[in-house]
Amino acid sequence: MQDKVLELAIRRGFIYPSYEIYGGVGGFYDYAPLGAILKKKIEDKWRKIFCIEEGFYEIHCPTIAPEEVFIASGHVKNFVDPLVTCENCRESFRADHLIEESMNISASNMSYEEMSKLVKQISCPNCGKKAFGDVYSYNLMFKTAIGPGGKRTGYLRPETAQNIFILFNRLYEFSRKKLPFGITQIGKAYRNEISPRQGLIRLREFTQAELEYFFDPRNESIDRFKLYENEKLRLLTRENKEFEITAKEAVEKGILINEIFGYFLALTKRFLVEVGIDEKRIRFRQHLKEELAHYARDCWDAEVFTERYGYIEVVGIADRGDYDLKAHERHSNVEMKAFVSYEKPVTIKMKVFELNLKEIGKTFRKKAKEIIKELENADEKLIEEFEKKGFVKVCNEVLDSRFLKVKEVEKKVHGEKVVPHVIEPSFGIDRILYCVLESAYRERNGKKILSFKPDIAPISVAVFPLVSKDELKDIALELLRKIRARGIYAIYDEKDSIGRRYARVDEIGVPFAITVDFDTLKDSTVTVRFRDTTEQVRISTAEVVDVVEELVNGKIKFEELKMKK
RNA sequence: GCAGCCGUAGUCUAGCCUGGUAGGACACUGGCCUUCCAAGCCAGUGACCCGGGUUCAAAUCCCGGCGGCUGCACCA
Numbered sequence A: 001m002q003d004k005v006l007e008l009a010i011r012r013g014f015i016y017p018s019y020e021i022y023g024g025v026g027g028f029y030d031y032a033p034l035g036a037i038l039k040k041k042i043e044d045k046w047r048k049i050f051c052i053e054e055g056f057y058e059i060h061c062p063t064i065a066p067e068e069v070f071i072a073s074g075h076v077k078n079f080v081d082p083l084v085t086c087e088n089c090r091e092s093f094r095a096d097h098l099i100e101e102s103m104n105i106s107a108s109n110m111s112y113e114e115m116s117k118l119v120k121q122i123s124c125p126n127c128g129k130k131a132f133g134d135v136y137s138y139n140l141m142f143k144t145a146i147g148p149g150g151k152r153t154g155y156l157r158p159e160t161a162q163n164i165f166i167l168f169n170r171l172y173e174f175s176r177k178k179l180p181f182g183i184t185q186i187g188k189a190y191r192n193e194i195s196p197r198q199g200l201i202r203l204r205e206f207t208q209a210e211l212e213y214f215f216d217p218r219n220e221s222i223d224r225f226k227l228y229e230n231e232k233l234r235l236l237t238r239e240n241k242e243f244e245i246t247a248k249e250a251v252e253k254g255i256l257i258n259e260i261f262g263y264f265l266a267l268t269k270r271f272l273v274e275v276g277i278d279e280k281r282i283r284f285r286q287h288l289k290e291e292l293a294h295y296a297r298d299c300w301d302a303e304v305f306t307e308r309y310g311y312i313e314v315v316g317i318a319d320r321g322d323y324d325l326k327a328h329e330r331h332s333n334v335e336m337k338a339f340v341s342y343e344k345p346v347t348i349k350m351k352v353f354e355l356n357l358k359e360i361g362k363t364f365r366k367k368a369k370e371i372i373k374e375l376e377n378a379d380e381k382l383i384e385e386f387e388k389k390g391f392v393k394v395c396n397e398v399l400d401s402r403f404l405k406v407k408e409v410e411k412k413v414h415g416e417k418v419v420p421h422v423i424e425p426s427f428g429i430d431r432i433l434y435c436v437l438e439s440a441y442r443e444r445n446g447k448k449i450l451s452f453k454p455d456i457a458p459i460s461v462a463v464f465p466l467v468s469k470d471e472l473k474d475i476a477l478e479l480l481r482k483i484r485a486r487g488i489y490a491i492y493d494e495k496d497s498i499g500r501r502y503a504r505v506d507e508i509g510v511p512f513a514i515t516v517d518f519d520t521l522k523d524s525t526v527t528v529r530f531r532d533t534t535e536q537v538r539i540s541t542a543e544v545v546d547v548v549e550e551l552v553n554g555k556i557k558f559e560e561l562k563m564k565k
Numbered sequence B: 001g002c003a004g005c006c007g008u009a010g011u012c013u014a015g016c017c018u019g020g021u022a023g024g025a026c027a028c029u030g031g032c033c034u035u036c037c038a039a040g041c042c043a044g045u046g047a048c049c050c051g052g053g054u055u056c057a058a059a060u061c062c063c064g065g066c067g068g069c070u071g072c073a074c075c076a
Helices: A004-011 A033-052 A067-073 A095-103 A112-119 A161-166 A168-174 A247-252 A259-274 A323-332 A357-376 A380-389 A429-440 A470-485 A498-507 A518-523 A541-553 A558-564
Strands: A015-017 A029-031 A064-066 A080-085 A092-094 A136-139 A143-146 A152-156 A181-190 A205-215 A232-236 A242-246 A282-286 A298-306 A310-321 A338-355 A391-394 A397-400 A404-418 A421-428 A441-444 A447-450 A461-465 A490-492 A512-516 A525-530 A536-540
Touching (some): A004 A429, A004 A441, A033 A181, A033 A259, A064 A143, A067 A161, A067 A323, A080 A112, A092 A095, A161 A168, A161 A323, A205 A259, A232 A259, A247 A259, A380 A391, A421 A429, A429 A447, A461 A470, A470 A518, A536 A558, A541 A558
Parallel strands (some): A232 A282, A461 A512
Antiparallel strands (some): A064 A152, A080 A092
């Protein structure tokens, strides 16, 4: 049986298992009407915190990419598990783990052939027989073909990040060629999980919200850090120590390697709290060395404690260093660097080759271009060699003083090119949405309530006539129209008793209900009811739309409204 | 991917062993009633996961698939 939260989410239209009429497919969920609004509100909260307030911009890119992208990024090679299956009992194992455990040697750099040989000597931990087949790789990326004929291999992206790295030069230009800058993307990513389970926790198609923060590796401070430096963070370090500490202290003590980590951990916590997750359930866990992704130098996961699944990872904040930009530089032959100016230009004396281009051209013809390039980029070693021997060998040609000589030049250097480093907070929106649902779930007298924050709830307001009579209905419908005109999601219901209608909207987490009753006809006031306490206040029909808008936006709280009245 | 258990309206479930008209509760829809927290009355919609086999006859027995749960394995 499915758990209560998932059951409610499916029954009341937050999510549906996908492709049900054809038997369903594991690892895919539809966002139903209420879930789609909830997801959008969570994403908009993320945009507010990680884009608008930070001055970072969001981009949207294709979800299909040509093979080259993931060859460069390392996903084709590294996004795989070497598996081996016992021919006797059909049990599958990670081949490298098997070898490491039973032979006590490191298998991380072994080829599949080597592993296949070794694995034959190992008894199956399940049935005890030596019956392992060959080691095969299982790549978690979905493969597809671009265009007719299947000539060009493509993959569905396993993370949104690569698109941003590929666009580095464009985005650097857009950012007025200044570090640091941040670019975000909210979009779908795909991983062909071996066994997706646990509802929204492990999906084959999921939504990521990612920020790539590009910075000069020699300057790891971040101005805005002081805004969040006193935020308390619960950390679980690689050494398995768990404690609470302020962001500032964690950086000062070197637990977090720089202010940027401190800043994004604090910002992440703020986001999770603002969508309605209890801060007591949030912790940041540092990845173990062997757990790190192929691109990561360090990584802290934000984990949320759930009743259903225990601690689950909802955010990964990774220091990707210069791994990705360098990888794409190498594979695409496009330079991906930022120019960082020095505070003052530096004058340096250096030796360079002065070339006799005419002579080189005449002598080496077509090869000249290549030779010139080599000599222009010559390093100290080569120049030294020339000074010692009187000639150098470049591109298999010998060049002596007829072609070049050494001269000393003074150069004013204004700065240098650096490959920016990247710190990447990456959010799993679907998992966060589950945490939001679970955090909001309550039971009251046997009735189920989703106690969303007012600005996160999919439907913000319900409007009811106390009983289904025309004179009350007309007023209620007019209020409904006015509320909707403000861009607020509102619903109307006149069926069944008022108590039943309150219960119905409590179950989908509508925070406020307006009821038109017989007093409304006398004094033009209506009641506004708050979901979490069932308390009511009377507000004039003239004011109620403004008041409700403030309540929904969180500008005032219901308790404050109650005090005023 | 392996193993065990499971799959009946929107939900929870009876029926399955022992083959023969699939029953209930809640929810939902229409109507009546109803002056604030799942009231009542009347009427109604709605289901055997898919495919194959056995049989005169399959929700029920058998096989395969799909899906779910649990365990193992995996999870950047």
